[in-house]
Amino acid sequence: MSTEINAPDDVVIGIDLGTTNSLAAVMTPDGPRVLMGADASPLIPSVVSFLDNGEQIVGRPARAMAVSNPRRTVHSAKRLMGRGLEDLGDETDKLAYRIVDGGSSKLVRVAIDERTYTPQEISAIILGEVRRVAEAALGHAVQKAVITVPAYFDDAQRQATRDAAQIAGLTALRIVNEPTAAALAYGLDTSREGTVVVYDLGGGTFDVSVLKITQGVYKVVATAGDTHLGGDDFDNAIMARIMDLVQERTGTDLTAQPEALQQIRLSAEALKQELSDKTEVKLEIDLGADEPALFTLTRTEFEDLIRADLERTIACCRSALADAGVQNDAIDEVVFVGGSTRIPLVRQLVKDALGREPHTELDPDRVVALGAAIQADVLAGGTKDLLLLDVIPLSLGIETMGGAFSKLITRNSTVPCQAEELFSTSVDNQTGIDINVYQGERELVADCRQLGAFKLTGFPAMPANLPKVAVTFLVDADGVLTVTAREQRSGVEASIDVVPSHGLTRDEVRGIVRESIVHAHQDFAARELVELRNKADALVRGTRRVLDLPELPVPEATRAELEADLVALQALAAGDDLPALKAACQSFGDKTQTLADDYIGAAIKVELNRHASETKS
Amino acid sequence: MKDHGAESGLSPCAECGQDPGSSLACLACGVLREEPAGSNVFTRFGLTPTPRVDVDAIELHYLRLSRLLHPDFQAGKPPAVQDLAVSGSALLNEAYTTLLDDQRRLEAALALLDPDALERNKTLSPAFLMESMESSEEIEDARASGDDEALKHLAAGMRAVIDARLASAADHLTGDGDPDAVATLLHETRVFRRMLRDTGP
Structure with missing residues (x-):
C-alpha cells in the first residue's frame, strides 16, 4: 500500500450535531475552519424527509419539504435521542410527524408510513449528510469524527449519539460537550485565562458550564442545564398563539392538520428571528373562505411568552456557579453559544444575572463545530498543549x-x-x-x-x-x-x-448497521444498474454509428451478427437482470473491440477526410 | 507518618529504570501501567501516606499526570493502552479529589495505618451528641425564620470547628497518635460536614 502525504485516513473532523442545524469543521494550519456545502453555507438543517419513492433527502431540500410532506419530514430528532414517550409529554402534539412507543425499550420511534425509525437512525442519516458535505469539501473520505452533545445529556442520550455515529459508519473518537467545545474555540483565539461561564441556548437544549482555564488546561468545574429547553420551545409558544387565533376566528383546531402545523412552525420561527431586530412583527394567515387573519406579535409580548423559560436558564446558571464555588465577581468572561442567544432578552437577563457583557465575537451557530475541530486535532495527535478535563453532568x-x-x-x-x-x-x-x-x-x-x-x-x-x-x-x-x-x-x-x-442494545445497533449495509448494497446495485444501462446505450449508439458509416464496408455476416447482438443488448438494458446485462455488456464490448480495432484506423481516416473536405468547401 | 508525604519509595520503572513518580504511569518515560497491588491514592501521586499535602504540588503533579494518562493523549494507541488510559485517569481523578479534600485524605491515611479504626469507633460520645444537637437546632431555627445572616454566621462557626478537629486529627496522625482518637475526630467532622451542607441554599 502506498503512503499518502495527506494521509486522509488520519483526518478527524469535528461535527456539531444540532437540533436545528448540523455542520462540520476541520483543523487547518490557519486554525479551525467550517466545511462549506455546495450552497456555500456550512449549516445543514437537521431535517430528513422521506419521499414517496422511498428516497431520503436531508438538509435544506428536506426542510423545504416540511409543508408539502409534513408527515414524512422529521426535524428536531435530537430532542428524541434517548427519550421515552413519557419524557416528551404534550410536545408530540406540535409535531407533524408521528411518534410511537418503541416497544421493548422505552425509547421512542418515528413512524414513517409502514416503517419506524429510532432517533439514532434519523441522526445517522443526518450524520451521513454532514460526512458527505465534509468529504466533498475536503476531497477525500472521512472515517473519524468528534461529535458534540449538550453537556447536560445523560448517559442514554450520549450512548444514542455514539450509536448514531456507528450506524452512519463513522468512528466517533470522542463525544465532547458543546459548551466545552465553544470554550476551546474562544480560548484558541485569545489564549484566555481565568474563570469562564459558557451560556449555550440552542434549538432544543440549554447548557451552562463553568470552566477554569490555566495554561492550556480547560477544566470544567460545574455544569447544569436542561435538555428540553431551547428555540423550539419559543417557536412552540408562538405557534400556540397563532393556533389560538385561528381557532378563535374559524373554530378550527389545527393540531390534526400536519401541513398547516408545519407552515405555522416555519412562520413562527421566522417571526421569532425577526423579533431579534424588530419590535413588532405581523403575519397574515390565509383562512381560505374567510377574511385572512392578521397576527401581530410585539417583542414585549414575545418576551413575556419566553420569560419563564429564560428564568429557568438563569436558575441553572446560579446552581452551576454554586456547585463551582464561584461568586459573580470571580467570573472573568461570559461566552454566548447557540442561535437563541441572538434574542435580546437573553442577553439582558444573562448580563443582569452574571454581571458581565457576554462575548459574541464568534458566530454562535459555528463556534461549537470549530471547538470540536480543535478537539479532533488533539485526538489526531496534532495539538499537544491542550488538555480538556470535563465532568459528568448528573450523579x-x-x-x-x-x-x-x-x-x-x-x-x-x-x-x-x-x-x-x-x-x-x-x-x-x-x-x-x-x-x-x-x-x-x-x-x-x-x-x-x-x-x-x-x-x-x-x-x-x-x-x-x-x-x-x-x-x-x-x-x-x-x-x-x-x-x-x-x-x-x-x-x-x-x-x-x-x-x-x-x-x-449492542445487538440492536449491530442489526441496524447490518441492515444499512444491506440497504447500501441495494443502493449500490441500483447505481450499478443505471451505470450499465448507460454503458449499453453508449455501446449501441457507438456500434450503430460505425455500422452506418457509408465509407466502411462491414461484411454482411458480421453486420447481421452485430445487429442481433444489439437487439439482445437493448432488451437486457430495458430489464432489471443486473448479472445478465453485465455479462452482455462485457461480451459485446469484447466483440466490438475487434470491430473497432479493425475499423478504427479507417474510421479516423474517414473522419479526417470528411473534416478535410468540410474545411475545403 | 511524615507531615508532608515523602518520596514514595515506588519501585523503579520497569521500562526505563527511573523513579516513575506515580503508581499509574512513569513520568520519566511515559509508559502507562496496570497499578501494582498495594497502590493507593498517595502512591498515585508518588507520595507515602500523609495527613497533610502541598496543594500546589498536587495540582502540578495532577496536570503532568493528566497529560500522560488522559485518553485524549493515547487516542492513536492500541486498545489495551487506551483502556489503561481510561482506568488510569479514573484512578488519578479519584486520588486527586481525595487528596485535596481534608476529610477524605485523612480517612484514606488512617485506613492505611489501621484499616478497621473507623469501623471500630462508630459510637459517638454523649457529650458530642449534645453539642451537635444544639448546633443542629440553631440551624433549624435560623432556617425556619429565613435568617440568612444567622445561617452564614453558623456556617462560618461550623467550618472553624471542622477545621480545628481536622487539624487535630492530622497532628495525631503525624505524631504517633492513637488511631482510635483520629477515627473519633473524623466521625465527628463527618456529622458537622453534613450539618454544614444543611446551612446552604
Missing part, C-alpha cells in the same frame, strides 16, 4: 433497599471516573444479581432516570451473603458508563447483561 448510582437512590459517582466529577461497589446474594445458591442503575439528583430512584438493568451471572453457587461481587462503574471521557464485575471469592469474571432503558 450516577444504584437502587438500594426501598427504592432509595445510592449515589456512587456525584455530578461534576471529572471524567474518566469510577466507583466500585460490593454486592452479595440474599438466598442460598443464588447465581444472579440484578442491579438497577439510575442517573439523577433526587433521593428516590422513582424521581431519577433509569439507565438500565444489569444482571450479574456466571459466578459459582454459594450460601447466601457469601459471594462478594465487586462491580466497577466506569465513566469514560465521553461521559458514558460501562460496568464490569468480578466475584472476589472465586475470582470469576461475572458476566453482565445490560438492558438499556431508553436505548438500543
Whole structure:
C-alpha cells in the first residue's frame, strides 16, 4: 500500500450535531475552519424527509419539504435521542410527524408510513449528510469524527449519539460537550485565562458550564442545564398563539392538520428571528373562505411568552456557579453559544444575572463545530498543549433497599471516573444479581432516570451473603458508563447483561448497521444498474454509428451478427437482470473491440477526410 | 507518618529504570501501567501516606499526570493502552479529589495505618451528641425564620470547628497518635460536614 502525504485516513473532523442545524469543521494550519456545502453555507438543517419513492433527502431540500410532506419530514430528532414517550409529554402534539412507543425499550420511534425509525437512525442519516458535505469539501473520505452533545445529556442520550455515529459508519473518537467545545474555540483565539461561564441556548437544549482555564488546561468545574429547553420551545409558544387565533376566528383546531402545523412552525420561527431586530412583527394567515387573519406579535409580548423559560436558564446558571464555588465577581468572561442567544432578552437577563457583557465575537451557530475541530486535532495527535478535563453532568448510582437512590459517582466529577461497589446474594445458591442503575439528583430512584438493568451471572453457587461481587462503574471521557464485575471469592469474571432503558442494545445497533449495509448494497446495485444501462446505450449508439458509416464496408455476416447482438443488448438494458446485462455488456464490448480495432484506423481516416473536405468547401 | 508525604519509595520503572513518580504511569518515560497491588491514592501521586499535602504540588503533579494518562493523549494507541488510559485517569481523578479534600485524605491515611479504626469507633460520645444537637437546632431555627445572616454566621462557626478537629486529627496522625482518637475526630467532622451542607441554599 502506498503512503499518502495527506494521509486522509488520519483526518478527524469535528461535527456539531444540532437540533436545528448540523455542520462540520476541520483543523487547518490557519486554525479551525467550517466545511462549506455546495450552497456555500456550512449549516445543514437537521431535517430528513422521506419521499414517496422511498428516497431520503436531508438538509435544506428536506426542510423545504416540511409543508408539502409534513408527515414524512422529521426535524428536531435530537430532542428524541434517548427519550421515552413519557419524557416528551404534550410536545408530540406540535409535531407533524408521528411518534410511537418503541416497544421493548422505552425509547421512542418515528413512524414513517409502514416503517419506524429510532432517533439514532434519523441522526445517522443526518450524520451521513454532514460526512458527505465534509468529504466533498475536503476531497477525500472521512472515517473519524468528534461529535458534540449538550453537556447536560445523560448517559442514554450520549450512548444514542455514539450509536448514531456507528450506524452512519463513522468512528466517533470522542463525544465532547458543546459548551466545552465553544470554550476551546474562544480560548484558541485569545489564549484566555481565568474563570469562564459558557451560556449555550440552542434549538432544543440549554447548557451552562463553568470552566477554569490555566495554561492550556480547560477544566470544567460545574455544569447544569436542561435538555428540553431551547428555540423550539419559543417557536412552540408562538405557534400556540397563532393556533389560538385561528381557532378563535374559524373554530378550527389545527393540531390534526400536519401541513398547516408545519407552515405555522416555519412562520413562527421566522417571526421569532425577526423579533431579534424588530419590535413588532405581523403575519397574515390565509383562512381560505374567510377574511385572512392578521397576527401581530410585539417583542414585549414575545418576551413575556419566553420569560419563564429564560428564568429557568438563569436558575441553572446560579446552581452551576454554586456547585463551582464561584461568586459573580470571580467570573472573568461570559461566552454566548447557540442561535437563541441572538434574542435580546437573553442577553439582558444573562448580563443582569452574571454581571458581565457576554462575548459574541464568534458566530454562535459555528463556534461549537470549530471547538470540536480543535478537539479532533488533539485526538489526531496534532495539538499537544491542550488538555480538556470535563465532568459528568448528573450523579450516577444504584437502587438500594426501598427504592432509595445510592449515589456512587456525584455530578461534576471529572471524567474518566469510577466507583466500585460490593454486592452479595440474599438466598442460598443464588447465581444472579440484578442491579438497577439510575442517573439523577433526587433521593428516590422513582424521581431519577433509569439507565438500565444489569444482571450479574456466571459466578459459582454459594450460601447466601457469601459471594462478594465487586462491580466497577466506569465513566469514560465521553461521559458514558460501562460496568464490569468480578466475584472476589472465586475470582470469576461475572458476566453482565445490560438492558438499556431508553436505548438500543449492542445487538440492536449491530442489526441496524447490518441492515444499512444491506440497504447500501441495494443502493449500490441500483447505481450499478443505471451505470450499465448507460454503458449499453453508449455501446449501441457507438456500434450503430460505425455500422452506418457509408465509407466502411462491414461484411454482411458480421453486420447481421452485430445487429442481433444489439437487439439482445437493448432488451437486457430495458430489464432489471443486473448479472445478465453485465455479462452482455462485457461480451459485446469484447466483440466490438475487434470491430473497432479493425475499423478504427479507417474510421479516423474517414473522419479526417470528411473534416478535410468540410474545411475545403 | 511524615507531615508532608515523602518520596514514595515506588519501585523503579520497569521500562526505563527511573523513579516513575506515580503508581499509574512513569513520568520519566511515559509508559502507562496496570497499578501494582498495594497502590493507593498517595502512591498515585508518588507520595507515602500523609495527613497533610502541598496543594500546589498536587495540582502540578495532577496536570503532568493528566497529560500522560488522559485518553485524549493515547487516542492513536492500541486498545489495551487506551483502556489503561481510561482506568488510569479514573484512578488519578479519584486520588486527586481525595487528596485535596481534608476529610477524605485523612480517612484514606488512617485506613492505611489501621484499616478497621473507623469501623471500630462508630459510637459517638454523649457529650458530642449534645453539642451537635444544639448546633443542629440553631440551624433549624435560623432556617425556619429565613435568617440568612444567622445561617452564614453558623456556617462560618461550623467550618472553624471542622477545621480545628481536622487539624487535630492530622497532628495525631503525624505524631504517633492513637488511631482510635483520629477515627473519633473524623466521625465527628463527618456529622458537622453534613450539618454544614444543611446551612446552604
